[in-house]
Amino acid sequence: MLYSELVETYEKIERTTRRTEMTAYLVALLKKVPSEIIDKVIYLTQGKLRPDYEGLEYGMGEKLVMRAIALAAGCSLKDVEETVRKVGDLGSTAEILLRSKKKGVSLFDFMGEVQVERELTVNRVYDTLMKIARASGEGAQDTKVSLLASLLRDAKPKEAKYLIRTILGRLRLGIADMTILDALAISFGKGKGSREVIERAYNRYPDLGYIAKVLIKEGLEGVKNIGIHVGVPIMPMLAERLRTPEEILQKLGGVCIAEYKYDGMRIQAHKKGNEVTLFSRRLENVTHFFPDACELIRKHIKANEAIVEGECVAIDPDTGELRPFQELMHRRRKYDIKRAMEEYPVSLFMFDVLYVDGKDLTLTPYPERREVLKSIVEETDRIRLAEWKLVKSPKELEEFFEQAIADGCEGVMCKSLMPNAIYQSGTRGFLWIKYKRDYKAELADTLDLVAVGAFWGKGKRAGTYGALLMAAYDPGTDTFKTVCKVGSGFTDEDLAQLPKMFEPYIIDHKHPRVDSKMEADVWFVPAIVMEITGAEITLSPIHTCAWGVIKEGAGLAIRFPRFIRFRPDKSPEEATTVQEVIDLYRKQRKIVSK
Ligand code: AMP
Numbered sequence: 007m008l009y010s011e012l013v014e015t016y017e018k019i020e021r022t023t024r025r026t027e028m029t030a031y032l033v034a035l036l037k038k039v040p041s042e043i044i045d046k047v048i049y050l051t052q053g054k055l056r057p058d059y060e061g062l063e064y065g066m067g068e069k070l071v072m073r074a075i076a077l078a079a080g081c082s083l084k085d086v087e088e089t090v091r092k093v094g095d096l097g098s099t100a101e102i103l104l105r106s107k108k109k110g111v112s113l114f115d116f117m118g119e120v121q122v123e124r125e126l127t128v129n130r131v132y133d134t135l136m137k138i139a140r141a142s143g144e145g146a147q148d149t150k151v152s153l154l155a156s157l158l159r160d161a162k163p164k165e166a167k168y169l170i171r172t173i174l175g176r177l178r179l180g181i182a183d184m185t186i187l188d189a190l191a192i193s194f195g196k197g198k199g200s201r202e203v204i205e206r207a208y209n210r211y212p213d214l215g216y217i218a219k220v221l222i223k224e225g226l227e228g229v230k231n232i233g234i235h236v237g238v239p240i241m242p243m244l245a246e247r248l249r250t251p252e253e254i255l256q257k258l259g260g261v262c263i264a265e266y267k268y269d270g271m272r273i274q275a276h277k278k279g280n281e282v283t284l285f286s287r288r289l290e291n292v293t294h295f296f297p298d299a300c301e302l303i304r305k306h307i308k309a310n311e312a313i314v315e316g317e318c319v320a321i322d323p324d325t326g327e328l329r330p331f332q333e334l335m336h337r338r339r340k341y342d343i344k345r346a347m348e349e350y351p352v353s354l355f356m357f358d359v360l361y362v363d364g365k366d367l368t369l370t371p372y373p374e375r376r377e378v379l380k381s382i383v384e385e386t387d388r389i390r391l392a393e394w395k396l397v398k399s400p401k402e403l404e405e406f407f408e409q410a411i412a413d414g415c416e417g418v419m420c421k422s423l424m425p426n427a428i429y430q431s432g433t434r435g436f437l438w439i440k441y442k443r444d445y446k447a448e449l450a451d452t453l454d455l456v457a458v459g460a461f462w463g464k465g466k467r468a469g470t471y472g473a474l475l476m477a478a479y480d481p482g483t484d485t486f487k488t489v490c491k492v493g494s495g496f497t498d499e500d501l502a503q504l505p506k507m508f509e510p511y512i513i514d515h516k517h518p519r520v521d522s523k524m525e526a527d528v529w530f531v532p533a534i535v536m537e538i539t540g541a542e543i544t545l546s547p548i549h550t551c552a553w554g555v556i557k558e559g560a561g562l563a564i565r566f567p568r569f570i571r572f573r574p575d576k577s578p579e580e581a582t583t584v585q586e587v588i589d590l591y592r593k594q595r596k597i598v599s600k
């Protein structure tokens with residue numbers, strides 16, 4: 007299959023503003039792909055070579071990419087730099103410079119020289135990109151440059167644009183995993199239940215290339231049999247939220263296990279003998295940031311093979327007290343991990359176990375999983391089970407909640423003890439219910455919203471964004487619906503870094519997965535999640551969240567929104583949902599009318 011066929015699809019996707027069309031283009035592409043390379047096409051279409059959790063990187067910054075462009079286009083580095091300055095992005099720069107070179111080539115043809123150009127196949131592109139990513143050690147930079155230049159030499163100008171964007175991690179198509187799942191179900195599934203079967207497999211084994219391959223080769227039956235594997239992260243189970251202890255206990259049948267809700271970073275630890283791998287909630291491989299946490303798992307999880315979950319929390323080394331989530335961000339650095347480890351030590355609070363020595367526990371009810379967890383965690387002052395209590399009354403729950411807050415936690419997690427309390431991988435449900443401390447604002451809870459666009463600032467904010475257009479997620483349609491424009495709560499430092507932070511996500515029109523009536527000055531691929539608070543939820547004629555649900559011709563909006571913090575640990579699909587905004591609105595009304 008030729009790479010140009012992928013590029014044609016990318017161009018169509020880039021031009022559309024409709025989510026359904028985006029899926030239709032993908033389906034048309036997938037149906038044409040030979041089965042042996044379906045995985046490669048899927049990875050490439052998402053701008054990857056392997057699933058994210060494998061942490062494979064190209065290791066090519068802009069400088070090296072410029073060198074490759076210069077080599078392929080037969081021009082100087084200076085020419086490349088000048089063109090970038092004019093057109094603003096390296097993908098278009100490669101397109102322009104190669105186009106002018108090719109024009110030159112036709113002249114040579116005319117003069118009788120034979121130019122053999124090999125058309126790029128998907129296999130060649132994928133395999134060369136893989137070689138680029140894998141090149142390491144001495145001379146690796148030169149190898150990467152010449153490999154990329156060799157691809158560019160044979161690339162058509164348009165192909166070059168997408169190759170460069172891929173290498174720089176800026177494909178900007180914004181095709182989420184959910185969209186690929188839809189496209190796979192339509193292309194190769196059989197009937198209505200297919201999407202569900204495929205999604206369930208994805209939750210246990212979130213490698214879309216692998217799933218597509220099994221689907222094509224073994225059909226839905228094969229996909230059903232995909233199990234969990236130590237080393238491959240599982241999509242985390244998520245919690246619903248309720249506002250009062252009464253509501254929570256009523257939902258959970260009058261009794262539950264309440265656990266401290268630590269304000270840290272969720273860690274899924276995979277242990278295989280002495281080898282430990284840590285995954286974040288977004289399934290990134292974060293092993294190298296936390297050698298100390300790896301050591302705790304290696305030493306104190308008494309099983310040969312296990313998958314356990316817990317919260318990794320920054321602590322004060324002198325007092326052992328819990329520190330806020332932001333402190334953990336200092337641990338996400340590439341260099342000098344040793345010093346960061348000393349300055350920002352962590353503790354682990356374990357709260358679930360999904361697999362132990364050959365046994366998949368995800369279908370085992372929570373009380374039993376907890377017993378297993380207890381039996382394999384050897385507790386020390388640095389690794390412990392999450393603080394917990396069996397509660398049977400709202401009063402007990404409230405007291406435990408107060409204690410959690412006093413101990414530096416965000417609130418409590420209430421977990422169902424019912425026989426159906428399985429580990430619902432990748433699902434937000436009422437088997438876990440969070441009960442969080444109110445922020446000082448009037449809203450009962452904060453919202454995690456996705457930035458989908460921005461408005462240029464004026465006066466003091468000239469040159470940066472004055473406000474961001476924020477949206478909630480609608481899983482039903484896989485789209486993002488706007489709820490507010492947020493401009494306050496940012497520090498000067500936050501503000502200054504916004505344009506650079508969003509640069510990789512800028513597109514020239516509204517993204518097909520975004521539903522907005524407002525015209526932003528700048529549009530983004532939905533990618534960055536931010537925690538927002540506000541005064542209340544109100545009806546709005548301009549925001550599209552819950553459009554027509556409460557009132558015809560109106561949606562819901564947050565009044566006086568304020569930025570609290572970035573949530574790099576959340577993917578856009580994990581943002582607050584439209585339904586959650588509706589629930590917050592209704593609850594607020596109820597309280598007012600009381
Ligand atoms: P939220 O991020 O508000 O949706 O809350 C869910 C998150 O709380 C999980 O992803 C965990 O990172 C965190 N958490 C803290 N303590 C616990 C606990 N005891 N059980 C489950 N999740 C917890």
